[in-house]
């Protein structure tokens with residue numbers, strides 16, 4: 001019987017990392033579930049759902065040759081794999097603003113109080129070094145409906161933070 | 174009335190180009206009743222195409238009225254109720270919009286697809302009479318999704334990135 005693990009790898013970005021990791025996993029009879037790779041500030045990071053016959057320690061040992069070679073930090077957690085149970089987001093929120101501490105905390109706290117269940121969040125810093133621009137996209141489920149979120153956004157909105165909410169209407173046909 | 178089983182990707186029948194309907198007879202009308210029942214029984218219930226139940230014919234049904242009922246007063250959803258689309262042909266495209274789609278033939282997956290914002294099409298109804306429709310927004314998206322099925326295309330063939338897309342609407 002195989003077990004599911006969440007495998008997290010972090011390190012310096014370089015060409016061919018994903019191919020080397022997934023090849024090693026494949027050669028060790030692992031199966032992949034959902035995965036997400038991100039390059040954050042020049043750092044490589046990936047989270048992969050991996051199913052493997054052995055335990056976490058054995059999986060770590062199997063991966064050691066490749067993680068050592070690529071100098072990747074590895075972290076493995078046994079997980080419950082809830083595949084085929086995607087929750088469909090019904091709202092998307094974009095935040096644009098001058099980069100400053102507390103922007104994420106302020107926005108997500110207000111939205112959470114207004115009934116937002118966050119399913120996906122990604123943010124980036126653009127602009128220039130002296131004038132950074134903070135960009136964040138959130139997708140989620142409006143548990144209490146859209147209206148409370150809209151009033152929360154009106155409260156947050158200022159000349160420093162530009163927040164927009166748009167409903168996501170998923171068409172399944 | 175019966176409902177059909179929806180065939181799922183990667184079934185090859187979803188990849189073929191469907192044949193035009195030639196005969197508008199009782200068999201066709203019976204098939205339409207069952208196809209419609211299958212559509213309403215599905216998770217979306219806003220559209221279905223004959224290839225999704227394994228019938229290789231240019232037949233689709235679109236009805237987004239259930240979505241319109243859920244739409245908010247300040248963002249009404251324009252629609253024309255149930256449309257039976259036999260041998261449909263889009264003759265005009267206008268504008269582009271990004272929107273989220275899923276498909277009964279591709280369960281548990283949704284993604285962003287770019288579609289024309291407004292379309293004009295000709296199609297035959299169950300009696301074999303030619304009709305002309307102009308659709309926009311959500312309804313236009315559903316029609317384009319179904320006509321894709323008649324051409325062996327799925328929304329996953331047209332995905333654009335799920336991340337970083339500017340999702341701004343004109344009505345803001």
Ligand SMILES: [Zn+2]
Nearest residue numbers: 173276277278
């Ligand atoms: Zn479909």
